Amino acid sequence: MTPPVPPTGQAFAATDNNDHLVQSVNPDHPANLIPSLCAKFWKLGWVTGTGGGASIREDDLVYLAPSGVQKELMKPSDIYVLSMAAQAKSLDRRTRVYLRSPAQYKPSQCTPLFMAAFTKRGAGCCIHTHSHWAVLVTLILETQGAGNDREFQINNIEQIKGFGRGFEKSGNLGYHDTLRIPVIENTAHEEDLTEFLEEAMDKYPDTYAVLVRRHGVYVWGENVHKAKTQCESLDYLFQLAVEMKRLGLPWITEIEPVKPTRA
Ligand SMILES: CSC[C@@H](O)[C@@H](O)C(=O)COP(=O)(O)O
Ligand SMILES: [Zn+2]
Incomplete structure (x- = not known):
């Protein structure tokens, strides 16, 4: 089923947070892969002390980590999801259109940089290391x-x-x-x-x-x-x-x- 897209610049109500977008038993699902990759990257010194991170795009959906969290300890339920198509329609490109947005966090500050790799290069994954x-x-x-x-x-x-x-x-x-x-x-x-x-x-x-x-x-x-x-x-x-x-x-x-x- 195609996930519902919120109107430009608006977030979903907490009750309608599209949790199904980050729930999968497949270890290669982006919501599982971002935490498992970041745990590996932490061991390499790439995402120490909350710095660095990773984002994955699958077709229209972009999966992102929260900001300021220990990236090696993230859970799939911590992951943000946004729609490239909905984002493209947004008049202000700084306003992000999230399909799923964990209420206790803010999305990674690296989001516009990851988006540059997705929109300008059609990338499927972007990694930021320190x-x-x-x-x-x-x-x-x-x-x-x-x-x-x-x-x-x-x-x-x-x-x-x-x-x-x-x-x-x-x-x-x-x-x-x-x-x-x-x-x-x-x-x-x-x-x-x-x-x-x-x-x-x-x-x-x-x-x-x-x-x-x-x-x-x-x-x-x-x-x-x-x-x-x-x-x-x-x-x-x-x-x-x-x-x-x-x-x-x-x-x-x-x-x-x-x-x-x-x-
Ligand atoms: C150690 S703070 C590092 C941040 O300022 C930034 O450079 C960074 O890489 C991670 O930002 P974040 O918003 O936590 O995903
Ligand atoms: Zn950084």
Whole structure:
């Protein structure tokens, strides 16, 4: 049955809170998957101290975590649900049209940033981490001065093959391709990052991630599997890059594609 859509800008009454949207025995249902993924991400240091999070889109429905909660302890009943179609009809894009809204919480402050990945890239999942490695990479870039601090670049590392070529392109990057991730400056309030994230997406149409200086990273993918594996690949590369910097090794190297020869 299609869930009822509330009029623009209005919330459902508590008695009509569409609880069925977050009730499923399927572990892959977004309302079950967001808590279980965040519990895994917490162990990686990605969603420490209520920071970071994840959102999933399935067709028209977007599933979101509450704001300021311990993301590793969330329950399916804590999850917000909104309709993209109802949202698109809303005159004020800052007014969110929730089909389900747990009364005791507020929705994640990352909501407009997750929505940017869903609307501009058709993503099925977006992950936000406060990983030390992501933050450290932005700090290292900062020391390289204006002009060189707005993009992370790395090439000739096997894990780069963990990334898709780009939006609406098939296949993955190759070993010799350069992975480029834009960096935006942090703002006092999470939602104020939205216009800068969208600007970076326009400037880098093929990127699946945007770094936020001294804050973390947003990573998306066409489905949960791709968002998660791209986020893992990126975290691996960020950690490697920090260690390479410590060892005085460059992130970009001029290695000509060579045919391996037998000894
Ligand atoms: C540790 S507070 C972090 C928040 O300000 C924000 O950056 C964040 O990532 C999570 O926001 P939230 O609204 O709790 O989902
Ligand atoms: Zn954050």
